Amino acid sequence: MAAVRVEEVLAAAEEQEAEKRRSVTVEKELELEFDLGNLLALDRNPPAAAGLRGAGPRRETVLRALARDNTQLLVAQLWDLPAERAGGAGGPLVAQLPEPTFRLPREKPPPRPRPPTRWEQFARLKGIRKRKRTSLVWDEQAKEWRRRWGYRRAGGDPARAWLAEVPEGADPEEDQFARLRREKQERVARNELNRLRNLARAHRAGTAVPAVPLHPTGHQSREELGHVARVARVSTASLGRFQPRLPKESAEPPSRSSGKKRRFEPLLGNLAAERSRQLELLRDMGSKKPVLDITRAVNKQLRQEEAEAAAAKGKKQSRRGKRGRRQ
Amino acid sequence: MRPLTEAETRVVFEKLGRYIGENIQLLVDRPDGTYCFRLHRDRVYYLSEKLLKVAACIPRESLVSLGTCFGKFTKSQKFRLSVTALDFLAPYAKYKVWVKPGSEQSFLYGNHVLKSGLGRITENTAQYQGVVVYSMADVPLGFGVAAKSTQECRKVDPMAIVVFHQADVGEYVRNEDTLT
Numbered sequence: 001m002a003a004v005r006v007e008e009v010l011a012a013a014e015e016q017e018a019e020k021r022r023s024v025t026v027e028k029e030l031e032l033e034f035d036l037g038n039l040l041a042l043d044r045n046p047p048a049a050a051g052l053r054g055a056g057p058r059r060e061t062v063l064r065a066l067a068r069d070n071t072q073l074l075v076a077q078l079w080d081l082p083a084e085r086a087g088g089a090g091g092p093l094v095a096q097l098p099e100p101t102f103r104l105p106r107e108k109p110p111p112r113p114r115p116p117t118r119w120e121q122f123a124r125l126k127g128i129r130k131r132k133r134t135s136l137v138w139d140e141q142a143k144e145w146r147r148r149w150g151y152r153r154a155g156g157d158p159a160r161a162w163l164a165e166v167p168e169g170a171d172p173e174e175d176q177f178a179r180l181r182r183e184k185q186e187r188v189a190r191n192e193l194n195r196l197r198n199l200a201r202a203h204r205a206g207t208a209v210p211a212v213p214l215h216p217t218g219h220q221s222r223e224e225l226g227h228v229a230r231v232a233r234v235s236t237a238s239l240g241r242f243q244p245r246l247p248k249e250s251a252e253p254p255s256r257s258s259g260k261k262r263r264f265e266p267l268l269g270n271l272a273a274e275r276s277r278q279l280e281l282l283r284d285m286g287s288k289k290p291v292l293d294i295t296r297a298v299n300k301q302l303r304q305e306e307a308e309a310a311a312a313k314g315k316k317q318s319r320r321g322k323r324g325r326r327q
Numbered sequence: 328m329r330p331l332t333e334a335e336t337r338v339v340f341e342k343l344g345r346y347i348g349e350n351i352q353l354l355v356d357r358p359d360g361t362y363c364f365r366l367h368r369d370r371v372y373y374l375s376e377k378l379l380k381v382a383a384c385i386p387r388e389s390l391v392s393l394g395t396c397f398g399k400f401t402k403s404q405k406f407r408l409s410v411t412a413l414d415f416l417a418p419y420a421k422y423k424v425w426v427k428p429g430s431e432q433s434f435l436y437g438n439h440v441l442k443s444g445l446g447r448i449t450e451n452t453a454q455y456q457g458v459v460v461y462s463m464a465d466v467p468l469g470f471g472v473a474a475k476s477t478q479e480c481r482k483v484d485p486m487a488i489v490v491f492h493q494a495d496v497g498e499y500v501r502n503e504d505t506l507t
Contacts, residue, residue, distance in 0.1 A: 285341065
């Protein structure tokens with residue numbers, strides 16, 4: 001009985017060994033394509049069509065076996081990579097993945113350009129093209145080139161206009177200055193209203209239209225490009241935490257309010273940290289003092305000269321005294 | 328009320344350093360408590376942490392002054408030391424000037440110190456160095472800027488200015504209304 005049992009045990013052990021070895025090796029007709037940078041394995045083998053037809057537990061087992069085999073092959077490839085121990089001798093073994101080669105497609109569709117504004121539609125209809133204006137205008141009165149608008153503009157400072165002619169057919173009692181001011185306010189308000197209307201129209205038409213267009217147009221200012229770069233950096237799955245910096249980008253994370261509002265340290269923040277920062281600052285300031293202080297050198301020179309003068313005077317007096325005594 | 332930014336701290340320390348040199352460390356890092364600088368309405372105040380915690384409860388519009396006022400920032404962000412900082416400058420001063428009893432009063436009225444009124448001056452004082460002015464009895468009277476270096480002081484005529492006046496304790500009476 002015991003002998004039979006031993007044979008059975010040995011047979012069972014052998015079967016287990018064979019099982020283990022079988023589970024590690026996988027047979028495939030076509031070799032898989034691997035992109036280890038993305039931990040990707042592409043299996044181009046045609047699947048067993050009969051197994052995948054119809055939903056059910058059979059399909060589940062077939063899919064599971066397929067997944068297990070492919071994962072086994074992928075992990076076997078990972079073990080071939082160069083590896084090192086992270087964090088010293090006792091740390092985990094970390095493989096160094098190569099650069100990813102497979103280009104992942106966009107998750108969401110690209111943003112649509114904003115719809116044209118009312119003026120843009122009209123201009124397209126009429127064939128009106130944008131004309132680039134010169135920045136300087138010849139001012140006949142001042143006889144020089146002045147700005148078109150802004151500080152020292154051509155045509156004088158509008159705030160200092162002391163004359164406002166009463167146009168024909170206007171009420172003589174009406175205050176012309178007030179009228180001009182009111183008309184300007186109305187123009188500004190109308191402009192603002194139209195701008196907001198255009199924005200609302202764009203927002204209604206597109207899904208999420210950003211204030212600054214994110215697709216490259218030929219004429220974007222430096223600030224716009226910076227804004228676009230910042231948005232692009234944050235538009236990753238990890239919100240830009242692991243995004244490498246562009247060559248000339250600054251190395252600090254952008255402040256939450258990259259607008260105009262200033263942010264200060266909290267009033268009762270960490271006072272010990274504040275103290276250490278101030279001591280650091282003092283040390284930096286102290287170390288930058290020049291090694292050669294010119295005024296001190298000049299003073300030293302003066303002192304030397306004085307000492308020499310005093311010594312010479314003393315010698316003269318003693319010599320005179322001696323001569324006098326001899327006489 | 329808020330802490331000073333890095334740039335503001337640098338400006339303040341540079342100004343203080345002209346009078347007390349590297350002894351600013353002793354102001355920042357005191358053994359008897361945590362002291363800090365705070366800015367309130369363009370004025371820089373030096374106060375202990377205890378006092379800061381209490382002052383933080385007072386609304387901004389009602390808060391007039393806290394701790395010791397060291398000086399104020401002008402409109403163009405330059406820092407101007409005021410006489411109320413004298414108590415902290417005098418013990419750590421590197422370059423000192425002693426004034427004769429006769430011209431003490433002249434200095435306290437806001438005039439510059441002439442060579443005729445100069446009692447003693449620290450050796451190695453450079454020109455335009457920040458100095459603290461004392462009476463002959465070692466009472467701090469104020470501070471100023473040396474108009475001449477020590478060497479030149481010896482050679483110059485009696486009516487020449489040797490120390491430019493910047494602040495004196497007479498301001499406590501003269502500018503009573505504006506000091507905080």
